[in-house]
Amino acid sequence: MNADLVIVGSGLFGLTIAEQAATELGLKVAIIDRRHHIGGNAYSKFEENTGIEVHQYGAHLFHTSNERVWEYVNRFTEFTNYVHRVYTRHNDIVYPMPINLGTINQFFNAAYSPAEAKALIQDQAGELAGTNPKNLNDKGISLIGRPLYEAFIKNYTAKQWQTDPSELPASIISRLPVRYNYDNRYFNDKYEGLPLDGYAAWLERMAAHPNIEVHLNTDFFEEGHEFSRSKVIGQAPVIYTGPIDRYFDYAEGDLSWRTIDLEEEILPIEDFQGTSVMNYADANVPYTRIHEFRHFHPERTYTKDATVIHREFSRFAEHGDEPYYPINTSADREKILKYRELAAGENQVLFGGRLGNYKYFDMHMAIGAALSMFDNKIKPHFTGGNKIV
Ligand code: FDA
Numbered sequence: 001m002n003a004d005l006v007i008v009g010s011g012l013f014g015l016t017i018a019e020q021a022a023t024e025l026g027l028k029v030a031i032i033d034r035r036h037h038i039g040g041n042a043y044s045k046f047e048e049n050t051g052i053e054v055h056q057y058g059a060h061l062f063h064t065s066n067e068r069v070w071e072y073v074n075r076f077t078e079f080t081n082y083v084h085r086v087y088t089r090h091n092d093i094v095y096p097m098p099i100n101l102g103t104i105n106q107f108f109n110a111a112y113s114p115a116e117a118k119a120l121i122q123d124q125a126g127e128l129a130g131t132n133p134k135n136l137n138d139k140g141i142s143l144i145g146r147p148l149y150e151a152f153i154k155n156y157t158a159k160q161w162q163t164d165p166s167e168l169p170a171s172i173i174s175r176l177p178v179r180y181n182y183d184n185r186y187f188n189d190k191y192e193g194l195p196l197d198g199y200a201a202w203l204e205r206m207a208a209h210p211n212i213e214v215h216l217n218t219d220f221f222e223e224g225h226e227f228s229r230s231k232v233i234g235q236a237p238v239i240y241t242g243p244i245d246r247y248f249d250y251a252e253g254d255l256s257w258r259t260i261d262l263e264e265e266i267l268p269i270e271d272f273q274g275t276s277v278m279n280y281a282d283a284n285v286p287y288t289r290i291h292e293f294r295h296f297h298p299e300r301t302y303t304k305d306a307t308v309i310h311r312e313f314s315r316f317a318e319h320g321d322e323p324y325y326p327i328n329t330s331a332d333r334e335k336i337l338k339y340r341e342l343a344a345g346e347n348q349v350l351f352g353g354r355l356g357n358y359k360y361f362d363m364h365m366a367i368g369a370a371l372s373m374f375d376n377k378i379k380p381h382f383t384g385g386n387k388i389v
Contacts, residue, residue, distance in 0.1 A: 001226045001235055003030035003213070005378070008220045009241030011040020012363050013353030015206040016072075016370035017239050017378065022211040024374075025382050029212045032227045034219040039203035040241075040353075041324075042363055046198065050266060050306045052293050053198050057322070058260055058312065059277065059291045060199065063189040064364035070191045072367060077202035079193030080299055084186040088279035090151050097279065098186065099148060100179035107151065114180035121145050121178060139170035144178055155283040160258070160314045194296055221246070234347065237381065237388045239373075241353035243323060244339045252338040253331075255358050256316070257323035263287075263311040270304045287311040326358050348388050350377060 004027040007014040014031055015038065021027040037043050041057040061084045064070055073079075086097045095103045104110075104117045112120065124145025133139035136157065140149040153176060157165050161172075195202040207214055220229050220242065232238055240247060245255045276295035280287055291310045294302045317323050326332065336358045343351045352373055354361045361369065381388045 001030070001231060003028050003236055004382070005029045005239070006227060006232050006236050007031045007239045007241070009033060009040060009353060009355070010035075010038035010203075010207070010214060010216075011241055011353055011366065012042055012203075013040075013356075013361075013366045013370045014239065014241045015039070015203060016367050017352070017374055018212050019206045019209060020371070020374040021378060021382075022209040025379065027211065027382065030215065030227060031207065031212065032215045032218040032220060034217065036216050037200070038207055038214055038216070039199060041322075042199050042203065044199040047266070047293075047308050050303050050308055052302055052306075052308045053297065054264070054293050054308055054310070055199070055291075058262065058324070059293075059296070059310075060363065061187070061192070061296075062194060062363055063187040063192040064362075065188075065190040066364055066368050068371065069364045069368050072371065073202075073364075076205040077195040077197070079191075080196055080297065082194045082296060082298075083192060084277075085184050085275065086186050086277045086279060087275055088152060088156075088281045089285075090281040094278070095152070096184040097152070098177050098179065098184070099144065099152060100182060100184050102182050102184060103152075104148070104178075107148065118180050121148070124148075133170045136165040136168040136170055136172050138166075139173055140165065140176065143173070143176045148178075149176075152281050156279060156281045156288060158283065159280075159286070159288050162315055233349065236348075237378070238349045239378075240349055240351050241356045243355045244343060244351055244358055245335070247351070247356075248339060248342050251342070252335045254319070255323075255332050255335055255339075256327040256329060257321075258314060258325040258327060259317035259321040260324055261313040261315065263313070265309050265311070267307050267309065268305065269307060272307050272309055287313050323355060325360055326354075328358075332358070350388060 005021050007018050007029060010031045010033040018029045018031050021029050042060050044053050044055045047054045087094050088097045095106055101114060101117055105112055121144055124147060125142055127146055128138055128142045133142050140153050154165055161168055215227060218225055218227055222228060272292050273290060277289055277291055279289045289312050293308050350373060352370060353366055377388055380386045
């Protein structure tokens with residue numbers, strides 16, 4: 001094994017560390033990934049029959065207000081001026097999301113001013129005034145009132161969690177944003193867009209430094225190659241971005257995750273739904289949303305003969321499923337504290353990324369966290385400061 005630093009996982013966290021270590025410190029870096037491609041969940045590919053870019057692990061929209069992260073990602077890709085907007089279908093009518101004055105006026109068939117709409121929602125939210133919401137259902141009603149909650153949140157949430165919201169803890173939501181204007185931009189961040197020539201090209205440029213070697217189809221926990229756990233630990237510092245419970249052979253039990261199933265269909269029409277994301281808020285439709293990928297790139301000249309959609313189904317992850325969203329029950333929170341103690345005692349291994357932290361990270365957060373780990377831990381280790389222990 002001939003590397004100064006070994007990175008397990010080529011997602012945005014691992015790629016950022018690798019790029020910085022190679023460029024800033026001239027280190028020889030080995031990145032391994034058990035998948036057949038780099039980029040982790042941000043990876044996309046151009047569907048071969050239509051040429052439409054499809055996000056393989058669910059739609060990925062880049063957005064950030066972090067100046068450092070924005071400057072950093074622009075070293076590897078330009079971004080389009082795509083602005084994300086989401087619509088939702090309820091009782092066969094389409095409404096703009098997040099809930100805003102347009103949604104409210106359409107739903108109540110009214111022309112309320114911002115102040116009138118606010119007064120109405122406050123009044124409806126007052127139904128459970130003076131009570132302490134014990135479950136997600138009561139919490140939802142107390143935040144935005146029963147009519148809007150039941151139309152847009154209740155059944156959608158039940159599908160996401162495969163659980164009736166009256167049996168889910170109130171703590172899952174702290175707020176439900178309602179905008180008393182017609183702004184239906186999904187993100188509030190200063191910068192937003194999609195990589196101009198696609199995610200794969202962006203991610204490949206991050207790994208292009210000659211000091212970075214990428215080994216795909218290589219699982220850290222499998223023997224028979226030079227980067228297995230038994231060969232690497234103790235030889236070079238390791239940045240591990242896989243699931244933290246897997247690293248410790250599930251010694252404290254499994255951490256629970258939700259996963260999604262994506263059903264891809266190529267339809268022989270130019271446009272299926274007229275927008276990139278349509279949520280399905282009702283219980284009688286089994287999927288939570290449909291993505292139509294051509295709409296992420298209106299600047300591209302895609303075929304008019306076909307379009308690619310993904311129907312998204314949400315469920316609890318089992319062993320072998322891709323872990324997507326941490327569930328974070330109180331039992332999970334106890335386990336993760338124990339895993340973090342074990343992680344702190346691990347010699348020359350740092351845990352990072354969403355799987356290594358058991359935390360949902362947007363892409364800009366994963367990159368920001370990796371830049372901080374590089375500054376605070378990796379750079380000092382190799383330049384005469386504190387060692388990674
Ligand atoms: P990531 O999961 O990308 O990478 C980890 C890598 O480690 C994987 O490639 C995996 O194969 C590898 N690995 C694991 N175990 C291994 C082992 N034993 N050996 C070798 N390799 C191993 N963010 C955003 O900003 N906008 C968005 O719209 C979305 N949308 C979105 C949709 C869905 C469905 C999900 C689940 C997530 C998003 N995200 C997002 C979040 C985004 O995907 C996330 O920020 C990045 O994936 C984080 O990068 P990481 O490197 O931490 O993990």
